[in-house]
Every structure is written in C-alpha cells, then in structure tokens.
Amino acid sequence: MFAYEELNAQQLVSERDPFTEERYCQFYRFFPANTRNVLDIGCNTGRGGQVLKHLNKNLEIYGLDCVNERLAKLPKEVYKEGIYGLSTEIPCEDRKFDVVVAGEFIEHIYAIDVDKTIAEIFRVLKIGGRLLLTTPNPLDIKKKFRDESVLNDVCHVSQHFHDALSLKLKMMGFSNIKVYGSGKVTRYLGYHFPLLHVYGSYLAMGDKK
Numbered sequence: 357m358f359a360y361e362e363l364n365a366q367q368l369v370s371e372r373d374p375f376t377e378e379r380y381c382q383f384y385r386f387f388p389a390n391t392r393n394v395l396d397i398g399c400n401t402g403r404g405g406q407v408l409k410h411l412n413k414n415l416e417i418y419g420l421d422c423v424n425e426r427l428a429k430l431p432k433e434v435y436k437e438g439i440y441g442l443s444t445e446i447p448c449e450d451r452k453f454d455v456v457v458a459g460e461f462i463e464h465i466y467a468i469d470v471d472k473t474i475a476e477i478f479r480v481l482k483i484g485g486r487l488l489l490t491t492p493n494p495l496d497i498k499k500k501f502r503d504e505s506v507l508n509d510v511c512h513v514s515q516h517f518h519d520a521l522s523l524k525l526k527m528m529g530f531s532n533i534k535v536y537g538s539g540k541v542t543r544y545l546g547y548h549f550p551l552l553h554v555y556g557s558y559l560a561m562g563d564k565k
Contacts, residue, residue, distance in 0.1 A: 360422045367511040380407040391454040398461035402430040409434045444472040451482045458489040463512045474528045481564045490538045497553045530562030
C-alpha cells in the first residue's frame, strides 16, 4: 500500500488554500434537494465543511482523511465524525451518503487506485446520490504557456483529463455526468465558460441512479 499519509502530510499549502471556501460554495450549488448526509473526502482540517455547515446547518457532515493530525483539528460543531482511512476502502456502510464531495483530491491518488476510489464512492452513495469532485485541469492554457504540469507538485501523483475521467465515472455506473469550470478563473468568468482550457481546475459531477 502506498504511504498516502506520509505523502499528503508534506503538502502544507492544502491547509491554507485560498480558494477552498469558494470551491465548497460551488459544490453546494449542485447539492440535490433534501441533501442531509455528506461525506467530505480529503477533508483536511475542515475549512470546506465549515462553509457547507454555514450554508445549511442541517447537514450531517462526515470527514475522511488519511492524515490523522488533520482529522484531530476538525471542528466538532461542524463534523459529525472524522474518519481515518483511505478512499480505496472507505470504512462506511453501503448507501450512507446523499452527497460525496472531493475537492482537489483525486490527483493525490495514484492512477492504480483511482478506479478503486470511484467504485468505493459509488458504493457509499445512496440511490439518487451525487458525487462532486474538483481536480487540476491538465489542459489549463496557463500551465501550457508556462510549460508546467499538474504533476509538478510533489503530492500530485496522477492527472485527469476531463473526458477520460467522465468515461471512468460512466464505466463505474454514474449517470448525468457533467463538467464545469472551477478555480480562480470562476471569479471572473463563472463556471459555464465554453472553453474549459481557461480554467485551472474543473468540477466533475455524477449521479447514482
């Protein structure tokens, strides 16, 4: 098993990512009506969950992370439970959650574990539940101009082209799959701009029907 805890503990910037609050606001816009139970994968220290709880105090939010020190910092008034574990084997029962969110997370999973992670998310979602994830966009024109890669970050061990990820979601059983822009560019262009290349990240959505 890969040493995911050691790997991700190195990325301290994730604890102070300046776009976290806006990312979780974007997630919330796509929550189905009557969403109650939410799993926040890669919850870190809980800044995203705080946004969701502020937007809807009735949410029951569970946080999953492989870095135990971060789980210890989760605000107890926000998270019903902090779950120490990996996305490849989520320690939760089948069909527990209405929504699973994973903000800038999947690029921290080795390619060999991506399908396992998607399958586990599908398992823990209720029928009618929804997956919402964001990930850095390999087609980002700014990265191309700077000759940069998503993989430049020491903790980014995989990269995900939106068409390939959409196909993976479909193959795992998700339907109503959609892709929107995400990242700081949304402050100026929103998330519906037709050219995905302008976005540093993108949001992928899929439903379990």
